[in-house]
Amino acid sequence: MMMPPGQTPFQMAQGDMSMKMMMDQFMQGFIQYAEQQKQNQQQYQQYQQQQQNQQQQTKQSNTKAETVFEWGQEKEQRNERTLDISRVKVSPVDVSTASKAQNSQYLFMGQLEELKIPTSGCTAEQSKQLKQLVDKWGCENEPIITSLRNTFGTSGSGAERLEHVVANFILPMQQQRDVDPEGEVARYNYDKLLQGTGMDFHSELLNFQEKIARLPKGVRADPAYWINRIKEKASDGLLASFERQVREEVKTGNGGAQYDADHEWTAFNRLMSKAIDVQKRRNAKAEPEPKLGPLGFAAHSGPPGLGAGGRQQPGGRPNTGGCVLCDGYKCPHKLDEDSPCDVYSANVTQARCKEIIDDPPYKLYVDTGRKRSNNYPLNYPQPTEMQKAKLREYDQFKENQRAAKGKGGNGRDTQMGRPPATNAHVAPSTEQEKQDMLDQGLEMLQQMRNNFGVE
Numbered sequence: 001m002m003m004p005p006g007q008t009p010f011q012m013a014q015g016d017m018s019m020k021m022m023m024d025q026f027m028q029g030f031i032q033y034a035e036q037q038k039q040n041q042q043q044y045q046q047y048q049q050q051q052q053n054q055q056q057q058t059k060q061s062n063t064k065a066e067t068v069f070e071w072g073q074e075k076e077q078r079n080e081r082t083l084d085i086s087r088v089k090v091s092p093v094d095v096s097t098a099s100k101a102q103n104s105q106y107l108f109m110g111q112l113e114e115l116k117i118p119t120s121g122c123t124a125e126q127s128k129q130l131k132q133l134v135d136k137w138g139c140e141n142e143p144i145i146t147s148l149r150n151t152f153g154t155s156g157s158g159a160e161r162l163e164h165v166v167a168n169f170i171l172p173m174q175q176q177r178d179v180d181p182e183g184e185v186a187r188y189n190y191d192k193l194l195q196g197t198g199m200d201f202h203s204e205l206l207n208f209q210e211k212i213a214r215l216p217k218g219v220r221a222d223p224a225y226w227i228n229r230i231k232e233k234a235s236d237g238l239l240a241s242f243e244r245q246v247r248e249e250v251k252t253g254n255g256g257a258q259y260d261a262d263h264e265w266t267a268f269n270r271l272m273s274k275a276i277d278v279q280k281r282r283n284a285k286a287e288p289e290p291k292l293g294p295l296g297f298a299a300h301s302g303p304p305g306l307g308a309g310g311r312q313q314p315g316g317r318p319n320t321g322g323c324v325l326c327d328g329y330k331c332p333h334k335l336d337e338d339s340p341c342d343v344y345s346a347n348v349t350q351a352r353c354k355e356i357i358d359d360p361p362y363k364l365y366v367d368t369g370r371k372r373s374n375n376y377p378l379n380y381p382q383p384t385e386m387q388k389a390k391l392r393e394y395d396q397f398k399e400n401q402r403a404a405k406g407k408g409g410n411g412r413d414t415q416m417g418r419p420p421a422t423n424a425h426v427a428p429s430t431e432q433e434k435q436d437m438l439d440q441g442l443e444m445l446q447q448m449r450n451n452f453g454v455e
Helices: 009-082 098-114 123-135 142-152 159-175 181-186 198-213 224-235 238-251 258-261 265-285 350-359 360-372 385-404 430-449
Strands: none
Touching: 098 123, 098 159, 098 181, 098 360, 123 430, 159 198, 181 198, 198 265, 224 265, 238 258, 238 265, 258 265, 350 360, 360 385
8 A cells, every 4th residue: 555655654544533533423413413303393293283183173162152052042942932821820810908919910020021021012922922921810800801801802912901900900909008008007906916826926027017118208117116016015924035035146146136126127026926936835834723712812822911822921832833922823923033923013014904804813813912912903904895794794703602602692782703993993992891801801710610620
């Protein structure tokens, strides 16, 4: 091998190595470039695939939305086409009272809204449907159907027929009811509220609220006024039960229960209904009034102060279930210590006096007890004819009892059935009082003789 002139063998070997290194570097660079191009192509293909997938999904979503919308429109059109009035059930109108007439109108208008049938601006088809519904609404009321037939015959739109029924049969009921709302409230009998159960009170209070709502604004007052008015008509025992319910409500964490019960219809209705039910359960568990003896007292007992009552007195017996103060089985203080005693309290309400006068035997017990304990007599309301008849009947019963024992045949007018001045209209007679005391003493003496076996 010929060497180039001027180069040594070492220099030639060094030149060959440099050439080889350059060739290796070129090949490595070419390989890297080829791999980079391949990766770029793969990424571009993936990007195109993603774009195609997104476009396909968007197209499917749009197609589905269009399908649902079209199906909804088709369903709505199908419903409108298939509304069969003959299959629609309509509650018959009731115009027996103003409230029922208003309720019937309210329900019918709600049904029209549900069926999407307007009362004005109807299409021909909707007017026909409304006409059929109005006829079905009044089908069980002969005067309404007769009026529609005579007024419209086979003509008349549905809106005209509906307006005719409302104007001629519903509004007059309201106008007739609202002629004298003040007088209607003034004549209201509050016993309707308080004599039934808690559920009865709830229903009747709603009726009472409706009467108040019809009053002119100048005399309507606020709920607090009417709530206080109702509480004034309640008995002492019921008021005590109501206050207990309020206190229990406060204990549960409702600090505003007292204010709500005195100012809001809803709270008052709920608590008073519960109080009425509780009071009735207690009264049902109470022992019946014991049979009265000849003097109008329970057997082996006497009026307070005579030492023969249920209280622990000299010569008396322990309490057997009556009031701890007067021994009366019907005294409200027996069931609730916060209620005033009929015999010893000076705060017996007129409502309680009315309850007492309805029971002549118990009235005798209370009147005699108050007299013996030097308390003022109760101021009873003027008795009704029925109450007077009951008092006279009881007087006759007591007179017959006294006559059977030989104590009523002296020609005087005995009033042992009830004490003098029962209704605060007759002044007491001194001679009569003396005779009554003598008869009572003889009766007690006879009882003592019988107890000791003395003939």
